[in-house]
Amino acid sequence: MAGVFFVFLTLLFTLLHAMPGDITNNLIGNPNIPASAREQLRQELGLDLPLWQQYLRYITNFFRGNLGMSFSRAPNSVASILADAIPRTVFLIASATILAYWLGFKTGKIVAWRRGSRSEHVLVTAGVFFQTVFYPWFAIVMLWLFGLILGWFPLGRFITSSLWNATPFTPREMFTWMILSAVAALAVYAAATMVIRRITRRPTTRATAQRVAGGAVVAVLVAAWWASPARVYAADIVHHTILPVITLAIVNYAAVMLLTRSSMLETMKEDYILTARAKGLDEKTIRDRHAARNALLPVTTSMVLALATVVGGAIVTETIFSWPGVGLLILDGITMNDTPLVMGGLAIIGVLALIGHLVADVLYAVLDPRIRLA
């Protein structure tokens, strides 16, 4: 994995240096800058060194967290600009993915179980449509419909600037706190689930207890934010967040739903399903505990393959919704000729993809004992 990332960085470096000329070529057109000044700049930037030394510098600087200075946002370093943007992109990708996989798996298994029914046909057709829909166009339509016509959500961006003028909080601190609280709530819910599993073994009791625990955690989280002085600002961020997340999630949801369905259809023909039927188990138990458990495996594998799509989708989402994340930074950097920003952003996207792969691999090992033993 680490080796793969190394090769990725090398590729980035090569791409950067495959361009004819270097960054000082931008100054050629300016008659006030003499050739000696350009030469001096080349020396200062280390562009006169042999390529392997430049490469070594690039790699060591990258791992020291030094991604260079941004050209278009001059006094800021790329690392500090990206530090603002990364949590937003991670949040967008993570919440859309979780939402899509959670709902997609739940509905996918039901759809497969109702094979041949009218509701199946409708859902599958809608699913295929949303999976193949031209994503930027779909995002535009969503923004137009919910932002402009219905006016439920703001037209893009991350915060309402006028609201934040006289606050002691920065959006970045606020967002960090929000994410931390959500993660804490998730952890509490996970702990509660484990406790419930220890206490009772009956599936129905477990399900009810888990639902109650989930509701309680969400209620406490919302109540805590409601009581805090930062309520308005948190609500502002949430308000801006909903539409991009839902838009990205719908497209991924359709893919997960269809995949779960076909995976379920394969599993449903296995002998152990017949055995479960012969034992006289009820349909819901067969579906949820025998078929769906095994159908989950190909769906998890697909997470690795779908990651590239999600990342690409996140970039398009950020462009359409003016969501100031890494993707928008990369595109802005391209229009502004801000090479360090583009390269830094792309490297971060690579890191995110790497972490995503790792998470998917770990999940797969947790779900499939055969992988663990091997």
Added chain:
Amino acid sequence: MLTEPTRPTEAERAPAVVVSQPYWRVRLSLAWRGLRRTWALFRQNSVGMIGLGIILLFLLGAIAHPILMATVWDPAVYHPVHGYDAVVIEKEVVEEVTDELTQIEVNEARLRTDPFVQVGDTLRMPQQPAPPSLRGEHPHLLGTDPQGRDILSQLLYSIRAAFILGALAAVMSVVVATTVGSVAAYFGGRTDSVLMRFSDLILLLPILPVLIVIGAYFQMNMPILAVTIGLFEGFGATAIVLKSQALQVSVKPFIDAARVAGGGHAHIIFRHLVPNVMPLSLLYMMFGVAGAIALESVLSFLGLLDIEMSWGVMLNVAQRQGYLLSGTRYWWLLFPAGLAVTFLAFAFFLVGRGMDEVINPRLRSR
């Protein structure tokens, strides 16, 4: 005393299978029979047939465009890139504009035309983008874009490029993926791990950002884009899937038989392994076409490609001229192009699913 072993006479020998036809004809007829069987299975699949129908409709459109240009459409007006038509619309002069298409604010009218215009007058004014209409010397069935070019002409013209791009990218990716997958599965060991680590690397790279950056620094046109997408997909995910399929085939007895019979590596891979991986390859080709068209459209929507006209470019024009959130008011700017990309990808996806059910009997309902 040992008797000399007698050679079997002509009559005693087992009757050999007499092949009266040349081998290529036998192969061809076998392939033809296989194709017809597949087609019979595919035809039962309504989903796949709908997809095929949509693709044929698009193909008709692609063929229709040059014919229309040569006969009814005046190239000066209807050319998808260089055409221009100054559509004139009657507008009512009003105090407050409620409908931009048929009304004009009185002060703006005075500035743009006649300083003595009164509220209630009707003016004949050029309108760009013009709404769809059948009237006039040059009817525009889907209206014109902000630069006065016919939308329908652009829509039909873009089909050909989309098909060529999709086909080129998909064929490229499948050829690469099938070869890589088969070679990795057949040789195993170091070859396998090198190729698969390389696939992992490609898989790690999210394709869209990489293409965005390449598009930003290098001029990318259609063929280069197609080859890039093809190589990317071919060495990445598709290669991994096809390798696992090839692995299943490579342990079958007929591969050993071919080896015992003295077949070389290349012979075994391309004559025995690849044909058995082929059905799955074709399936991935269908999905690849849809993916490539969508990628091209996204990139040209972002304005990163060196392409004169495509569905993505049409949306890019609408975006640059500020009609992005115009919604249904200027629907002909957003919906034809967006839906065209969607439906073509939809159709290829449906055909892929139909083929999936032909290849994978477990998915069939019967």
